[in-house]
Amino acid sequence: MSDGLTMLFGLFVLLGAVGAAAALTWFERRLLGIWQDRYGPNRLGPFGSGQVLADMLKLLTKHDWVPPFADKLVFIFAPTAIVVAMLLGFAVVPFSSSLYIIDLNIGLLFFLGMTSLAVYSVLLGGLASNNKYALLGGLRSAAQMVSYEVFMGLSLIGVVMLTGSFSMRDIVEAQRDGWYCISQFLGLCVFIVAGIAESHRLPFDLPEAEHELTAGFHTEYGGMKFAMFMLGEYLGLMLICCMIVTLFFGGWLGPILPAVVWFVIKVFVLICFFILLRAAIPRPRYDQLMSLGWKYMLPLTLINLVVTGAVALSLAEV
Amino acid sequence: MMEVLFYIAAFIALAATVLALTRSNAAHALIFLIVSLLAVAVIFFLLGAPFAAALEIVIYAGAIMVLFVFVIMMLNLGEAGEQREKQWLQPRSWLLPALLALILLVEMVTILATIDTQTSGIGVSPKEVGLQLFGPYVLAVEIASMLLLAALVGAYHLGRGFIDRSKGKR
Numbered sequence A: 001m002s003d004g005l006t007m008l009f010g011l012f013v014l015l016g017a018v019g020a021a022a023a024l025t026w027f028e029r030r031l032l033g034i035w036q037d038r039y040g041p042n043r044l045g046p047f048g049s050g051q052v053l054a055d056m057l058k059l060l061t062k063h064d065w066v067p068p069f070a071d072k073l074v075f076i077f078a079p080t081a082i083v084v085a086m087l088l089g090f091a092v093v094p095f096s097s098s099l100y101i102i103d104l105n106i107g108l109l110f111f112l113g114m115t116s117l118a119v120y121s122v123l124l125g126g127l128a129s130n131n132k133y134a135l136l137g138g139l140r141s142a143a144q145m146v147s148y149e150v151f152m153g154l155s156l157i158g159v160v161m162l163t164g165s166f167s168m169r170d171i172v173e174a175q176r177d178g179w180y181c182i183s184q185f186l187g188l189c190v191f192i193v194a195g196i197a198e199s200h201r202l203p204f205d206l207p208e209a210e211h212e213l214t215a216g217f218h219t220e221y222g223g224m225k226f227a228m229f230m231l232g233e234y235l236g237l238m239l240i241c242c243m244i245v246t247l248f249f250g251g252w253l254g255p256i257l258p259a260v261v262w263f264v265i266k267v268f269v270l271i272c273f274f275i276l277l278r279a280a281i282p283r284p285r286y287d288q289l290m291s292l293g294w295k296y297m298l299p300l301t302l303i304n305l306v307v308t309g310a311v312a313l314s315l316a317e318v
Numbered sequence B: 001m002m003e004v005l006f007y008i009a010a011f012i013a014l015a016a017t018v019l020a021l022t023r024s025n026a027a028h029a030l031i032f033l034i035v036s037l038l039a040v041a042v043i044f045f046l047l048g049a050p051f052a053a054a055l056e057i058v059i060y061a062g063a064i065m066v067l068f069v070f071v072i073m074m075l076n077l078g079e080a081g082e083q084r085e086k087q088w089l090q091p092r093s094w095l096l097p098a099l100l101a102l103i104l105l106v107e108m109v110t111i112l113a114t115i116d117t118q119t120s121g122i123g124v125s126p127k128e129v130g131l132q133l134f135g136p137y138v139l140a141v142e143i144a145s146m147l148l149l150a151a152l153v154g155a156y157h158l159g160r161g162f163i164d165r166s167k168g169k170r
Helices: A003-035 A051-061 A072-092 A107-128 A132-163 A168-177 A185-198 A223-248 A259-280 A286-317 B002-022 B026-046 B050-075 B078-088 B091-114 B126-133 B138-169
Strands: none
Touching: A003 A051, A003 A072, A003 A223, A003 A259, A051 A223, A072 A107, A072 A223, A072 B026, A107 A132, A107 A168, A107 A223, A107 B026, A107 B050, A132 A168, A132 A185, A132 A223, A132 A286, A132 B050, A168 A223, A185 A223, A185 A286, A223 A259, B002 B026, B026 B050, B050 B126, B126 B138
16 A cells, blocks of 8 residues: 555544444443343434434533642543553554555564553553542552463464464464464463453453442543543453454455455454453452462463474474 | 654653653653653664564563552652652752763763764564574573573562461461
Protein backbone atom coordinates (compact mmCIF):
# COMPACT_ATOMS: atom_id res chain seq x y z
CA MET A 1 0.00 0.00 0.00
CA SER A 2 1.11 3.55 -0.64
CA ASP A 3 1.77 5.93 2.25
CA GLY A 4 -1.46 7.85 1.77
CA LEU A 5 -3.57 4.71 1.68
CA THR A 6 -1.87 3.33 4.78
CA MET A 7 -2.56 6.59 6.57
CA LEU A 8 -6.22 6.46 5.53
CA PHE A 9 -6.47 2.83 6.61
CA GLY A 10 -4.88 3.72 9.95
CA LEU A 11 -7.50 6.38 10.50
CA PHE A 12 -10.19 3.89 9.55
CA VAL A 13 -8.84 1.35 12.06
CA LEU A 14 -8.72 4.00 14.82
CA LEU A 15 -12.32 5.07 14.26
CA GLY A 16 -13.46 1.51 13.65
CA ALA A 17 -11.87 0.25 16.85
CA VAL A 18 -13.38 3.02 18.97
CA GLY A 19 -16.80 2.55 17.33
CA ALA A 20 -16.67 -1.20 17.77
CA ALA A 21 -15.68 -0.77 21.43
CA ALA A 22 -18.72 1.45 21.97
CA ALA A 23 -20.99 -1.04 20.23
CA LEU A 24 -19.48 -3.84 22.32
CA THR A 25 -20.77 -2.26 25.54
CA TRP A 26 -24.32 -2.80 24.30
CA PHE A 27 -23.60 -6.18 22.68
CA GLU A 28 -22.03 -7.53 25.86
CA ARG A 29 -25.00 -6.52 27.98
CA ARG A 30 -27.44 -8.15 25.52
CA LEU A 31 -25.45 -11.38 25.40
CA LEU A 32 -25.14 -11.47 29.18
CA GLY A 33 -28.89 -10.94 29.29
CA ILE A 34 -29.48 -13.98 27.08
CA TRP A 35 -27.19 -16.20 29.14
CA GLN A 36 -28.60 -15.00 32.46
CA ASP A 37 -32.20 -15.41 31.30
CA ARG A 38 -33.19 -11.74 31.22
CA TYR A 39 -33.57 -9.03 28.56
CA GLY A 40 -30.72 -6.57 28.98
CA PRO A 41 -31.04 -3.10 27.40
CA ASN A 42 -33.89 -3.49 24.84
CA ARG A 43 -35.78 -0.18 24.85
CA LEU A 44 -34.09 2.33 22.53
CA GLY A 45 -33.75 1.60 18.81
CA PRO A 46 -33.64 -1.81 17.14
CA PHE A 47 -32.83 -4.50 19.75
CA GLY A 48 -31.97 -1.69 22.14
CA SER A 49 -28.84 -0.71 20.20
CA GLY A 50 -29.68 2.97 20.76
CA GLN A 51 -28.49 2.36 24.32
CA VAL A 52 -24.95 3.08 23.08
CA LEU A 53 -25.97 6.60 22.01
CA ALA A 54 -27.89 7.19 25.23
CA ASP A 55 -24.93 6.09 27.34
CA MET A 56 -22.60 8.30 25.31
CA LEU A 57 -24.86 11.34 25.76
CA LYS A 58 -25.10 10.68 29.48
CA LEU A 59 -21.34 10.33 29.92
CA LEU A 60 -20.58 13.40 27.78
CA THR A 61 -22.97 15.67 29.63
CA LYS A 62 -21.93 14.61 33.13
CA HIS A 63 -20.02 17.04 35.32
CA ASP A 64 -16.31 16.50 34.63
CA TRP A 65 -15.23 16.55 38.25
CA VAL A 66 -11.73 16.20 39.66
CA PRO A 67 -11.69 15.50 43.40
CA PRO A 68 -9.88 18.28 45.32
CA PHE A 69 -7.69 15.76 47.19
CA ALA A 70 -6.50 14.10 43.96
CA ASP A 71 -3.19 14.63 42.17
CA LYS A 72 -4.80 16.68 39.38
CA LEU A 73 -2.46 16.26 36.40
CA VAL A 74 -1.85 12.56 36.93
CA PHE A 75 -5.55 12.05 37.59
CA ILE A 76 -6.43 13.52 34.19
CA PHE A 77 -3.54 11.86 32.36
CA ALA A 78 -4.19 8.32 33.67
CA PRO A 79 -7.29 7.35 31.63
CA THR A 80 -5.73 8.51 28.35
CA ALA A 81 -2.73 6.19 28.69
CA ILE A 82 -4.73 2.97 28.35
CA VAL A 83 -6.67 4.21 25.29
CA VAL A 84 -3.54 5.46 23.51
CA ALA A 85 -1.54 2.30 24.25
CA MET A 86 -4.33 -0.04 23.19
CA LEU A 87 -5.02 1.89 19.97
CA LEU A 88 -1.29 1.84 19.16
CA GLY A 89 -1.37 -1.93 19.65
CA PHE A 90 -3.78 -2.22 16.72
CA ALA A 91 -1.02 -0.93 14.41
CA VAL A 92 0.62 -4.37 14.16
CA VAL A 93 -2.59 -6.39 13.66
CA PRO A 94 -2.67 -7.80 10.10
CA PHE A 95 -6.28 -7.83 8.84
CA SER A 96 -5.29 -9.63 5.64
CA SER A 97 -2.10 -10.33 3.67
CA SER A 98 -2.15 -6.81 2.21
CA LEU A 99 -4.31 -4.95 4.73
CA TYR A 100 -2.22 -3.80 7.69
CA ILE A 101 -0.85 -0.55 9.07
CA ILE A 102 2.73 -1.61 9.67
CA ASP A 103 4.56 -4.92 9.45
CA LEU A 104 7.34 -4.60 12.04
CA ASN A 105 9.93 -7.35 12.42
CA ILE A 106 9.31 -6.92 16.16
CA GLY A 107 5.51 -6.91 15.80
CA LEU A 108 4.83 -9.29 18.65
CA LEU A 109 7.15 -7.46 21.01
CA PHE A 110 5.50 -4.18 20.07
CA PHE A 111 2.14 -5.63 21.10
CA LEU A 112 3.58 -6.88 24.41
CA GLY A 113 5.14 -3.45 25.01
CA MET A 114 1.86 -1.66 24.43
CA THR A 115 -0.10 -3.95 26.76
CA SER A 116 2.53 -3.47 29.45
CA LEU A 117 2.30 0.32 29.05
CA ALA A 118 -1.48 0.17 29.40
CA VAL A 119 -0.93 -0.98 33.00
CA TYR A 120 0.09 2.54 33.97
CA SER A 121 -3.41 3.80 33.38
CA VAL A 122 -4.84 1.66 36.17
CA LEU A 123 -1.81 2.15 38.39
CA LEU A 124 -1.62 5.91 38.11
CA GLY A 125 -5.40 6.24 38.27
CA GLY A 126 -5.36 4.37 41.57
CA LEU A 127 -2.41 6.35 42.88
CA ALA A 128 -3.63 9.80 41.84
CA SER A 129 -7.14 9.30 43.24
CA ASN A 130 -5.74 9.48 46.77
CA ASN A 131 -8.46 7.16 47.98
CA LYS A 132 -7.81 3.92 49.80
CA TYR A 133 -10.10 1.78 47.66
CA ALA A 134 -8.54 3.17 44.50
CA LEU A 135 -5.07 2.59 45.91
CA LEU A 136 -5.88 -1.02 46.79
CA GLY A 137 -7.27 -1.53 43.28
CA GLY A 138 -4.13 -0.05 41.75
CA LEU A 139 -1.87 -2.18 43.94
CA ARG A 140 -3.73 -5.33 42.99
CA SER A 141 -3.56 -4.49 39.33
CA ALA A 142 0.19 -3.84 39.52
CA ALA A 143 0.86 -7.25 41.06
CA GLN A 144 -1.60 -8.99 38.74
CA MET A 145 -0.28 -7.39 35.57
CA VAL A 146 3.38 -7.89 36.35
CA SER A 147 2.89 -11.57 37.16
CA TYR A 148 0.60 -12.36 34.23
CA GLU A 149 2.79 -10.44 31.80
CA VAL A 150 5.59 -12.90 32.50
CA PHE A 151 3.83 -15.92 31.10
CA MET A 152 1.87 -13.94 28.57
CA GLY A 153 5.21 -13.30 26.89
CA LEU A 154 6.55 -16.80 27.57
CA SER A 155 3.45 -18.52 26.17
CA LEU A 156 4.04 -16.80 22.83
CA ILE A 157 7.66 -17.92 22.51
CA GLY A 158 6.46 -21.34 21.27
CA VAL A 159 4.71 -19.63 18.35
CA VAL A 160 7.80 -17.53 17.65
CA MET A 161 10.00 -20.65 17.77
CA LEU A 162 7.86 -22.51 15.23
CA THR A 163 7.66 -19.48 12.94
CA GLY A 164 11.16 -18.15 13.40
CA SER A 165 9.95 -14.53 13.35
CA PHE A 166 8.30 -11.84 15.49
CA SER A 167 6.47 -10.43 12.46
CA MET A 168 2.70 -10.94 12.66
CA ARG A 169 2.38 -11.56 8.93
CA ASP A 170 5.05 -14.25 8.94
CA ILE A 171 3.29 -15.92 11.86
CA VAL A 172 0.00 -16.07 9.95
CA GLU A 173 1.70 -17.26 6.76
CA ALA A 174 3.42 -20.05 8.74
CA GLN A 175 -0.01 -21.37 9.74
CA ARG A 176 -1.04 -22.37 6.22
CA ASP A 177 -0.32 -26.03 7.00
CA GLY A 178 -2.09 -26.02 10.35
CA TRP A 179 -3.16 -23.51 12.95
CA TYR A 180 -1.05 -23.12 16.06
CA CYS A 181 -4.09 -23.70 18.27
CA ILE A 182 -3.37 -27.43 17.83
CA SER A 183 0.41 -27.60 18.07
CA GLN A 184 0.54 -24.82 20.68
CA PHE A 185 -2.56 -25.77 22.65
CA LEU A 186 -0.91 -25.17 26.05
CA GLY A 187 0.37 -21.82 24.84
CA LEU A 188 -3.13 -20.89 23.69
CA CYS A 189 -4.70 -21.78 27.06
CA VAL A 190 -2.13 -19.78 28.99
CA PHE A 191 -2.37 -16.85 26.60
CA ILE A 192 -6.17 -16.69 26.93
CA VAL A 193 -5.98 -16.69 30.74
CA ALA A 194 -3.18 -14.12 30.73
CA GLY A 195 -5.07 -12.06 28.17
CA ILE A 196 -8.15 -11.85 30.39
CA ALA A 197 -5.95 -10.90 33.32
CA GLU A 198 -4.14 -8.25 31.28
CA SER A 199 -7.35 -6.62 30.09
CA HIS A 200 -8.62 -7.02 33.68
CA ARG A 201 -12.04 -8.28 32.74
CA LEU A 202 -14.24 -10.58 34.75
CA PRO A 203 -13.42 -13.16 36.10
CA PHE A 204 -10.03 -11.47 36.67
CA ASP A 205 -11.23 -7.93 37.35
CA LEU A 206 -9.81 -7.85 40.86
CA PRO A 207 -8.54 -4.27 40.47
CA GLU A 208 -12.22 -3.30 40.29
CA ALA A 209 -13.95 -5.99 42.37
CA GLU A 210 -17.03 -3.91 43.14
CA HIS A 211 -18.17 -6.07 46.05
CA GLU A 212 -15.06 -5.35 48.11
CA LEU A 213 -13.44 -2.20 46.65
CA THR A 214 -16.56 -0.21 45.55
CA ALA A 215 -15.12 0.30 42.05
CA GLY A 216 -11.41 -0.22 42.64
CA PHE A 217 -9.05 2.04 40.74
CA HIS A 218 -11.79 4.15 39.11
CA THR A 219 -13.78 4.83 42.28
CA GLU A 220 -13.16 8.58 41.97
CA TYR A 221 -13.68 8.76 38.21
CA GLY A 222 -16.86 9.93 36.51
CA GLY A 223 -18.11 11.21 33.18
CA MET A 224 -15.80 11.04 30.19
CA LYS A 225 -12.74 10.08 32.22
CA PHE A 226 -14.57 6.99 33.44
CA ALA A 227 -15.71 6.35 29.87
CA MET A 228 -12.06 6.40 28.76
CA PHE A 229 -11.27 3.60 31.22
CA MET A 230 -14.21 1.59 29.88
CA LEU A 231 -13.17 2.31 26.29
CA GLY A 232 -9.65 1.16 27.09
CA GLU A 233 -10.96 -2.04 28.62
CA TYR A 234 -13.05 -2.90 25.56
CA LEU A 235 -10.21 -1.93 23.21
CA GLY A 236 -7.98 -4.25 25.23
CA LEU A 237 -10.51 -7.06 24.87
CA MET A 238 -10.64 -6.57 21.10
CA LEU A 239 -6.87 -6.33 20.81
CA ILE A 240 -6.38 -9.55 22.78
CA CYS A 241 -8.95 -11.30 20.57
CA CYS A 242 -7.23 -10.01 17.41
CA MET A 243 -3.91 -11.31 18.76
CA ILE A 244 -5.30 -14.74 19.66
CA VAL A 245 -6.78 -15.04 16.16
CA THR A 246 -3.54 -13.94 14.52
CA LEU A 247 -1.26 -16.08 16.63
CA PHE A 248 -3.26 -19.26 17.12
CA PHE A 249 -6.24 -19.37 14.73
CA GLY A 250 -4.59 -18.62 11.42
CA GLY A 251 -5.42 -14.91 11.22
CA TRP A 252 -7.05 -14.11 7.89
CA LEU A 253 -6.58 -17.64 6.49
CA GLY A 254 -9.76 -19.50 5.48
CA PRO A 255 -11.52 -20.92 2.44
CA ILE A 256 -13.97 -19.22 0.00
CA LEU A 257 -14.76 -16.00 1.92
CA PRO A 258 -12.45 -12.95 1.58
CA ALA A 259 -9.55 -12.78 4.03
CA VAL A 260 -10.83 -9.77 6.01
CA VAL A 261 -14.21 -11.41 6.51
CA TRP A 262 -12.58 -14.50 7.97
CA PHE A 263 -10.55 -12.36 10.32
CA VAL A 264 -13.60 -10.44 11.53
CA ILE A 265 -15.64 -13.64 11.99
CA LYS A 266 -12.93 -15.28 14.05
CA VAL A 267 -12.45 -12.20 16.23
CA PHE A 268 -16.21 -11.90 16.73
CA VAL A 269 -16.57 -15.53 17.83
CA LEU A 270 -13.69 -15.10 20.28
CA ILE A 271 -15.22 -11.94 21.75
CA CYS A 272 -18.47 -13.88 22.30
CA PHE A 273 -16.42 -16.60 24.02
CA PHE A 274 -14.80 -14.02 26.33
CA ILE A 275 -18.23 -12.65 27.22
CA LEU A 276 -19.47 -16.19 27.91
CA LEU A 277 -16.50 -16.71 30.25
CA ARG A 278 -17.56 -13.58 32.08
CA ALA A 279 -21.10 -14.91 32.46
CA ALA A 280 -19.99 -18.39 33.50
CA ILE A 281 -17.06 -18.08 35.90
CA PRO A 282 -17.13 -16.33 39.28
CA ARG A 283 -14.30 -14.07 40.37
CA PRO A 284 -11.50 -15.87 42.27
CA ARG A 285 -10.03 -14.56 45.49
CA TYR A 286 -6.90 -12.44 45.10
CA ASP A 287 -4.48 -15.04 46.51
CA GLN A 288 -6.13 -17.72 44.34
CA LEU A 289 -5.45 -15.56 41.30
CA MET A 290 -1.79 -15.17 42.19
CA SER A 291 -1.23 -18.83 43.04
CA LEU A 292 -3.01 -19.90 39.84
CA GLY A 293 -0.55 -17.75 37.96
CA TRP A 294 2.70 -18.75 39.59
CA LYS A 295 1.94 -22.35 40.55
CA TYR A 296 0.10 -23.59 37.45
CA MET A 297 0.47 -21.16 34.57
CA LEU A 298 4.22 -20.60 34.83
CA PRO A 299 5.21 -24.31 35.01
CA LEU A 300 2.78 -25.07 32.16
CA THR A 301 4.37 -22.43 29.93
CA LEU A 302 7.86 -23.63 30.79
CA ILE A 303 6.93 -27.23 29.91
CA ASN A 304 5.40 -25.99 26.68
CA LEU A 305 8.57 -24.02 25.95
CA VAL A 306 10.92 -26.96 26.54
CA VAL A 307 8.79 -29.44 24.55
CA THR A 308 8.31 -27.02 21.65
CA GLY A 309 12.01 -26.26 21.62
CA ALA A 310 12.92 -29.95 21.56
CA VAL A 311 10.43 -30.72 18.78
CA ALA A 312 11.49 -27.71 16.70
CA LEU A 313 15.14 -28.68 17.10
CA SER A 314 14.59 -32.32 16.11
CA LEU A 315 12.54 -31.27 13.09
CA ALA A 316 15.17 -28.76 12.02
CA GLU A 317 17.92 -31.39 12.03
CA VAL A 318 16.09 -33.77 9.68
CA MET B 1 13.66 13.50 8.61
CA MET B 2 15.35 10.79 10.72
CA GLU B 3 17.72 13.36 12.19
CA VAL B 4 14.89 15.68 13.21
CA LEU B 5 13.08 12.78 14.90
CA PHE B 6 16.30 11.76 16.61
CA TYR B 7 16.94 15.21 18.05
CA ILE B 8 13.36 15.54 19.24
CA ALA B 9 13.57 12.17 21.01
CA ALA B 10 16.97 13.04 22.46
CA PHE B 11 15.69 16.36 23.76
CA ILE B 12 12.67 14.67 25.37
CA ALA B 13 14.92 12.06 26.96
CA LEU B 14 17.21 14.72 28.44
CA ALA B 15 14.41 17.00 29.62
CA ALA B 16 12.45 14.11 31.16
CA THR B 17 15.54 12.82 32.96
CA VAL B 18 16.33 16.26 34.42
CA LEU B 19 12.71 16.60 35.54
CA ALA B 20 12.80 13.09 37.02
CA LEU B 21 15.80 14.11 39.11
CA THR B 22 14.40 17.38 40.35
CA ARG B 23 10.76 16.50 41.19
CA SER B 24 10.06 16.30 44.90
CA ASN B 25 6.93 14.18 44.36
CA ALA B 26 8.16 10.62 43.89
CA ALA B 27 5.23 9.59 41.67
CA HIS B 28 5.80 12.51 39.29
CA ALA B 29 9.52 11.76 39.15
CA LEU B 30 8.74 8.17 38.18
CA ILE B 31 6.41 9.25 35.39
CA PHE B 32 9.18 11.44 33.95
CA LEU B 33 11.60 8.53 34.22
CA ILE B 34 9.17 6.36 32.25
CA VAL B 35 8.90 9.07 29.58
CA SER B 36 12.68 9.24 29.42
CA LEU B 37 12.90 5.46 28.92
CA LEU B 38 10.31 5.63 26.16
CA ALA B 39 12.30 8.39 24.45
CA VAL B 40 15.43 6.22 24.64
CA ALA B 41 13.44 3.40 23.04
CA VAL B 42 12.53 5.73 20.17
CA ILE B 43 16.21 6.60 19.77
CA PHE B 44 17.14 2.90 19.61
CA PHE B 45 14.46 2.38 16.99
CA LEU B 46 15.72 5.27 14.87
CA LEU B 47 19.31 4.02 15.07
CA GLY B 48 18.25 0.68 13.57
CA ALA B 49 17.93 -1.45 16.71
CA PRO B 50 14.19 -2.23 16.90
CA PHE B 51 14.77 -5.27 19.12
CA ALA B 52 16.59 -3.21 21.75
CA ALA B 53 13.80 -0.61 21.50
CA ALA B 54 11.12 -3.24 22.10
CA LEU B 55 12.99 -4.69 25.08
CA GLU B 56 13.47 -1.21 26.51
CA ILE B 57 9.68 -0.76 26.48
CA VAL B 58 8.69 -4.28 27.57
CA ILE B 59 11.26 -4.71 30.33
CA TYR B 60 12.25 -1.26 31.59
CA ALA B 61 9.17 0.86 30.99
CA GLY B 62 6.68 -2.00 31.22
CA ALA B 63 7.93 -4.17 34.07
CA ILE B 64 10.68 -2.62 36.21
CA MET B 65 9.05 0.80 36.39
CA VAL B 66 5.71 -0.84 37.28
CA LEU B 67 7.45 -2.37 40.30
CA PHE B 68 8.83 1.06 41.22
CA VAL B 69 5.33 2.53 41.07
CA PHE B 70 4.15 -0.45 43.11
CA VAL B 71 6.63 0.38 45.87
CA ILE B 72 5.65 4.05 45.80
CA MET B 73 2.03 3.01 46.22
CA MET B 74 2.86 0.68 49.10
CA LEU B 75 4.73 3.43 50.93
CA ASN B 76 2.04 6.02 50.12
CA LEU B 77 4.22 8.93 51.28
CA GLY B 78 1.87 11.85 50.58
CA GLU B 79 2.52 15.45 51.71
CA ALA B 80 5.06 14.62 54.45
CA GLY B 81 7.27 12.71 52.05
CA GLU B 82 7.17 15.56 49.59
CA GLN B 83 8.28 18.05 52.23
CA ARG B 84 11.16 15.80 53.31
CA GLU B 85 12.19 15.31 49.70
CA LYS B 86 12.24 19.10 49.24
CA GLN B 87 14.66 19.39 52.15
CA TRP B 88 16.94 16.80 50.62
CA LEU B 89 16.96 18.57 47.27
CA GLN B 90 18.92 21.59 48.57
CA PRO B 91 21.20 23.26 46.01
CA ARG B 92 24.38 22.44 47.92
CA SER B 93 23.66 18.69 47.77
CA TRP B 94 23.71 19.02 43.98
CA LEU B 95 27.25 20.43 43.96
CA LEU B 96 29.41 17.30 44.08
CA PRO B 97 27.29 15.11 41.73
CA ALA B 98 27.12 18.00 39.26
CA LEU B 99 30.91 18.38 39.36
CA LEU B 100 31.47 14.67 38.75
CA ALA B 101 28.91 14.63 35.95
CA LEU B 102 30.61 17.66 34.40
CA ILE B 103 33.95 15.84 34.26
CA LEU B 104 32.25 12.91 32.53
CA LEU B 105 30.55 15.30 30.11
CA VAL B 106 33.87 16.91 29.18
CA GLU B 107 35.38 13.47 28.63
CA MET B 108 32.49 12.38 26.46
CA VAL B 109 32.61 15.51 24.34
CA THR B 110 36.34 15.02 23.72
CA ILE B 111 35.72 11.40 22.73
CA LEU B 112 32.93 12.42 20.38
CA ALA B 113 35.14 15.14 18.87
CA THR B 114 38.16 12.90 18.30
CA ILE B 115 36.72 9.50 17.35
CA ASP B 116 34.60 8.85 14.30
CA THR B 117 31.40 7.44 15.82
CA GLN B 118 29.13 7.19 12.83
CA THR B 119 26.50 4.49 13.24
CA SER B 120 26.01 2.29 10.21
CA GLY B 121 22.27 2.96 10.27
CA ILE B 122 21.66 -0.59 9.12
CA GLY B 123 18.74 -2.25 10.91
CA VAL B 124 19.61 -5.16 13.19
CA SER B 125 16.92 -7.84 13.16
CA PRO B 126 15.91 -9.78 16.30
CA LYS B 127 17.36 -12.94 14.77
CA GLU B 128 20.83 -11.41 14.49
CA VAL B 129 20.67 -10.25 18.10
CA GLY B 130 19.71 -13.77 19.18
CA LEU B 131 22.52 -15.37 17.20
CA GLN B 132 25.04 -12.97 18.72
CA LEU B 133 23.71 -13.53 22.26
CA PHE B 134 23.92 -17.30 22.06
CA GLY B 135 27.07 -17.28 19.93
CA PRO B 136 30.03 -15.15 21.01
CA TYR B 137 28.29 -13.66 24.07
CA VAL B 138 26.90 -16.87 25.55
CA LEU B 139 29.08 -16.47 28.65
CA ALA B 140 27.48 -13.13 29.49
CA VAL B 141 24.01 -14.64 29.04
CA GLU B 142 24.89 -17.53 31.36
CA ILE B 143 26.33 -15.22 34.01
CA ALA B 144 23.21 -13.04 33.85
CA SER B 145 21.01 -16.11 34.20
CA MET B 146 22.98 -17.30 37.24
CA LEU B 147 22.61 -13.86 38.81
CA LEU B 148 18.86 -13.96 38.23
CA LEU B 149 18.62 -17.47 39.64
CA ALA B 150 20.48 -16.35 42.76
CA ALA B 151 18.07 -13.42 43.12
CA LEU B 152 15.12 -15.78 42.68
CA VAL B 153 16.36 -18.21 45.32
CA GLY B 154 17.10 -15.32 47.68
CA ALA B 155 13.64 -13.83 47.20
CA TYR B 156 12.07 -17.26 47.75
CA HIS B 157 14.05 -17.72 50.95
CA LEU B 158 13.00 -14.33 52.32
CA GLY B 159 9.38 -14.84 51.32
CA ARG B 160 9.30 -18.32 52.81
CA GLY B 161 10.42 -17.08 56.22
CA PHE B 162 7.57 -14.60 56.12
CA ILE B 163 4.98 -17.25 55.25
CA ASP B 164 6.18 -19.63 58.01
CA ARG B 165 5.98 -16.89 60.61
CA SER B 166 2.48 -15.84 59.60
CA LYS B 167 1.35 -19.47 59.78
CA GLY B 168 2.93 -19.86 63.22
CA LYS B 169 0.87 -16.95 64.52
CA ARG B 170 -2.35 -18.64 63.46
